[in-house]
Amino acid sequence: MADAFSLEGLVKRFGDVLAVEDVSVRVAPGEVVALLGPNGAGKSTTIDMLLGLTRPDAGQVRVAGLSAAEAMDRGMVGAMAQNGTLLRDATVAELVGLFASLHRNPLPIREVLKRAGVTEYANRRCGKLSGGEQQRVRFALALVGDPDLLVLDEPTAAMDVDGRRRFWASMREYTETGRTVLFATHYLAEAEDYADRVVLMRHGRVVADGPVGEVRAAVAGRVLRAVIPNATRDTEAALATLPGVSRAVLRAGHAELSCADSDAAIRGLLREFPLAANIEITAVGLEEAFIALTADVEEGALR
Numbered sequence: 001m002a003d004a005f006s007l008e009g010l011v012k013r014f015g016d017v018l019a020v021e022d023v024s025v026r027v028a029p030g031e032v033v034a035l036l037g038p039n040g041a042g043k044s045t046t047i048d049m050l051l052g053l054t055r056p057d058a059g060q061v062r063v064a065g066l067s068a069a070e071a072m073d074r075g076m077v078g079a080m081a082q083n084g085t086l087l088r089d090a091t092v093a094e095l096v097g098l099f100a101s102l103h104r105n106p107l108p109i110r111e112v113l114k115r116a117g118v119t120e121y122a123n124r125r126c127g128k129l130s131g132g133e134q135q136r137v138r139f140a141l142a143l144v145g146d147p148d149l150l151v152l153d154e155p156t157a158a159m160d161v162d163g164r165r166r167f168w169a170s171m172r173e174y175t176e177t178g179r180t181v182l183f184a185t186h187y188l189a190e191a192e193d194y195a196d197r198v199v200l201m202r203h204g205r206v207v208a209d210g211p212v213g214e215v216r217a218a219v220a221g222r223v224l225r226a227v228i229p230n231a232t233r234d235t236e237a238a239l240a241t242l243p244g245v246s247r248a249v250l251r252a253g254h255a256e257l258s259c260a261d262s263d264a265a266i267r268g269l270l271r272e273f274p275l276a277a278n279i280e281i282t283a284v285g286l287e288e289a290f291i292a293l294t295a296d297v298e299e300g301a302l303r
C-alpha cells in the first residue's frame with residue numbers, strides 16, 4: 001500500500017539556524033503519529049513542509065504519492081495550524097460554511113460541527129470564543145474537506161483539561177475510521193495516550209521513531225548514580241563507554257549514567273572503577289526519559 005505520506009531527507013535552514021536536518025519519516029495509512037519534541041525542535045517547520053507551506057532546502061515530501069501542493073489542492077489534507085487567525089465577526093457555522101465553499105466535496109456543515117464538537121456554539125461569533133473553543137473551531141475547519149490525512153500542530157495548546165478530553169474523544173472517532181493523523185505536541189501523555197507511534201525530534205533531527213511502547217523501552221532505561229573517587233578529566237568519557245551506558249554525566253565526582261542495560265553497566269563500572277561508592281540504580285519514567293532524550297547532550301550520545 002502507498003504511504004499516507006513520506007518525508008525524505010528534509011532539510012530547512014533559516015539563515016544560520018538549521019531548523020530541520022535530514023528528517024525522513026514514512027507513515028502508512030491509518031497510523032496516528034505524534035511528533036514530539038521541545039520548543040525549537042523543528043516540529044512546526046517539518047509540518048509546514050509536509051503541508052507545502054514551506055519549501056525544503058533539500059529532500060522530498062510525498063502525500064499519497066503526490067506533491068504536498070497537489071495533495072492540498074485536492075483536499076486530501078486537513079490542517080490545523082498553531083495560531084491560524086479566525087474571522088472574528090463570523091459565527092462558527094458561517095466560518096465552517098465559508099471553508100466548505102472552498103472544497104470540492106465538503107462534508108455537510110452540521111456533520112462537521114458535530115464531529116468537531118462545536119455544535120453548541122455554532123451561532124457564536126469566533127471573536128467571542130475562548131482560546132480552547134477557538135482551537136476546536138480550527139479543528140472543525142481541518143475536517144471540512146473530509147481529508148484522508150489530518151495534520152495538527154499542537155492542537156490542544158490552549159485547551160483546559162476538559163477541552164483536551166473532549167477534543168481527543170472527537171479525534172478518536174475520526175481515527176477509528178482509518179484516517180491518518182500527524183499531530184505535534186509537547187505533551188508526552190498525549191503522545192502515549194493517543195498515538196500509535198512517536199517520532200521524537202530534537203535540534204531538527206529525529207532522535208527516536210517507533211511504536212509508543214518501543215520508544216519508551218528504548219529510552220526509559222535506568223539511571224545509575226555513583227561517587228567516583230579521584231575522578232579526572234577523562235573519567236566522564238571513560239564512563240560513557242562502559243557497556244550498557246548510553247550517556248554519562250560527571251559533576252564533582254558524582255556520576256550519573258543513563259543505562260540501556262544497568263546490569264552490564266554496574267559490572268563494567270566496578271571492573272573499571274573498583275572504588276566507585278554509594279551506588280544507586282533507579283528506573284526512569286517516560287517523562288524523565290523524554291527530558292534526557294531531548295536535553296542538550298552531545299549529538300549521537302542517545303542514538
Ligand SMILES: Nc1ncnc2c1ncn2[C@@H]1O[C@H](COP(=O)(O)OP(=O)(O)OP(=O)(O)O)[C@@H](O)[C@H]1O
Nearest residue numbers: 014017018019037038039040041042043044045046
Ligand atoms: N521563519 C523562521 N525564521 C527564522 N527562524 C525560524 C523560522 N521558523 C522557525 N525558525 C527556527 O527554527 C527552529 C525550529 O523551529 P520550529 O518552530 O520548527 O520548532 P518547534 O519544534 O515547532 O517548536 P515549538 O514547539 O516551540 O513550536 C527554531 O530554532 C526556530 O527559531
